[in-house]
Amino acid sequence: MPPIRTSAALPTRWCLLARGVAGGLVAVLISAEGTEMQRIQVSATELGVFVAELELAESPRWVWASTADLYPGLLAAGVKVARCHDLRLCHQILSNSAFVTEPGPLMAASHWVSDASVPEPSTPGRFPTLFDIEAPAVTQHAPESVDEAVSEFARQREAVKSSTEPGRLSLLLAAESVGALVAAELSSAGIPWDTAEHDRILSEALGPRPATYDAKPAKLAAAGTAVREALRDPNAALDSPPKLLRALRAAGIDVASTSQWELAEHTHPALAPLLTYKKLARLLSANGWAWLDEWVHDGRYRPVYVPGGVVTGRWASSGGGALQLPRQLRPALRADPGWKLIMADVSQLEPRVLAAISGDEAMARAGRGRDLYSGIVESGSIESRADAKLAMLGAMYGATSGDSGRLVPRLRRVFPAAMRLVDEAASIGERGGTVSTWLGRSSPPAEPEWREVQSAASLPGATRRDEDVARRTARDRGRFTRNFVVQGTAAEWALAWLGEIRRRLTSFPPVSEAQAAYASGPGFSRVPHLAFFLHDEIIVHAPEEHAEAVAEIVRESADTAGRILFGHTPVDFRLDLRVADRAATE
DNA sequence: CGGGGAGGCGCC
DNA sequence: AAAAGGCGCCTCCCCG
Secondary structure: OOOOOOOOOOOEEEEEEEEOOOOOEEEEEEEOOOOEEEEEEEOHHHHHHHHHHHHHHHOOEEEEOOHHHHHHHHHHOOOOOOOEEEHHHHHHHHOOOOOOOOOHHHHHOHHHOOOOOOOOOOOOOOOOOHHHHHOOOOOOOOOOOHHHHHHHHHHHHHHHHOOOOHHHHHHHHHHHHHHHHHHHHHHHHOEEEOHHHHHHHHHHHHOOOOOOOOOOOHHHHHHHHHHHHHHOOOOOOOOOHHHHHHHHHHOOOOOOOOOHHHHOOOOOOOHHHHHHHHHHHHHHHHHOHHHHHHHEEOOEEOOEEEOOOOOOOOOEEEOOOHHHOOHHHHHHEEOOOOEEEEEEEEOOHHHHHHHHHHOOHHHHHHHOOOOHHHHHHHOOOOOOHHHHHHHHHHHHHOOOOHHHHHHHHHHHHHOHHHHHHHHHHHHHHHOOOOOEOOOOOEOOOOOHHHHHHHHHHHOOOOOHHHHHHHHHHHHHHHHHHHHHHHHHHHHHHHHHHHHHHHHHHOOOOOOOHHHOOOOOOOOOOOOOEEEEEOOOEEEEEEEHHHHHHHHHHHHHHHHHHHHHHHOOOOOOOOEEEEEEOEOOOO
């Protein structure tokens, strides 16, 4: 590995890492002016040391095809980086953004848009090591050449520079990229998981753990028996919706489906035990002992997060359903001895984001320093907090009927600016147009099939049915774009929050080896680290002595995130924040 | 026998 | 199609 040539006059601003021809990697040092200064061959075994040294010396922004490919291996070697530019994620944003004026060259490089597939750990719970960087199984993307990566990066910088909103797009790309770093770090650190507590919750609900996975736990079996007795049908099948539906109807229960909401509207002695049965069966199959055995190892649950996995910019997850963990199991999320969990979620994030992007002063005031829904009640337009929440969700999701739809017009009177913004977003979507988040992530274009349905309805021979279908699909799309601007901007706020927390957590000195968390990844066991993220909530795992300082960082980072996105805004972003040993059920 | 859709339900 | 957006994942069941 040749020495790195850098100087104070021309420091390295970016270091691009791409796969070379011989299976190793090539590092390309680029100055702030965009001048390529040096190319260095780096073998896979040298990579960790190379990155660690350059990070320490110059802290460049690392540019690579995919964080999900490269970073887990570095983390496994204990190497962290402060900043990166994820070419794949940024390409995805730029190639679709309405802020980008000349998307031509980016669109052409279609291989930068891979599907959202991420490298799965080859065995559940096991995370790739540095060695895996070379393994083809982990490299699911076409191996782009160094030159291709360099020119893609240049095109992306040009696309931002020539866009209508370079400032916002730069922020978005940085936020998306830091999100990718956080995602990999969350998997590396893992969620501290109390297996005994999880087992206790399962045993209490379902009865003792059966000897095999297919055996029904006692309380589940008992609920099933109670249902069959009440139905007077000893052979009723409960796990198959079609069969269950027939059994219910045979017993005189007039339902069209077997879903909970519909069962709740009828009275019959079979229904209470049936709802119990469904709850228990769900717990067992989704998060039962099999889940525990598959996903929790050495006191850590390590899901795979997929940044940008949702069109709106939210993260998706893969493996164990990390974003759908039932509240019931939250107590199993527990700090290591001598450590604490700092848990925070944002109160009414999406409504506050809507108030900020629409500049709705009244809405900002309703939430200022208090629960936003209570603020709406105090303003006198809606009687109860529950109704205020229902109305707000209806406004953001596009409810037209039912309790929610009935309440929405009241919000239109008190928050005209906010409602105008979402109504306009819906109207654009219904007409087949594109909407964008605050920082410039744009909704996908209307599908050709969607356009065909619309034009078919306006042809001379169109039937009533054609028109109905067109109207319905237009409204479906309107509800999507209505929600897109709010959900997508909320995701951007959350990325800014995450990135700021992450940045500020690096200021803590490591605790002693004796105080180390016993199973966090090599880079995390002695310092406060993010352990969980769920759209608008985070959990930091921190040594007890740092817990209060971390809490303050989490709070301040929420204010900073608001300023990063919206500058001076009357909207505040309030947190519910708790420091404890374990997450509570509430 | 595996893939994929539907029903259903967990999270925000 | 539960009045309303975004997901993942389980089981069942049909199909090739």
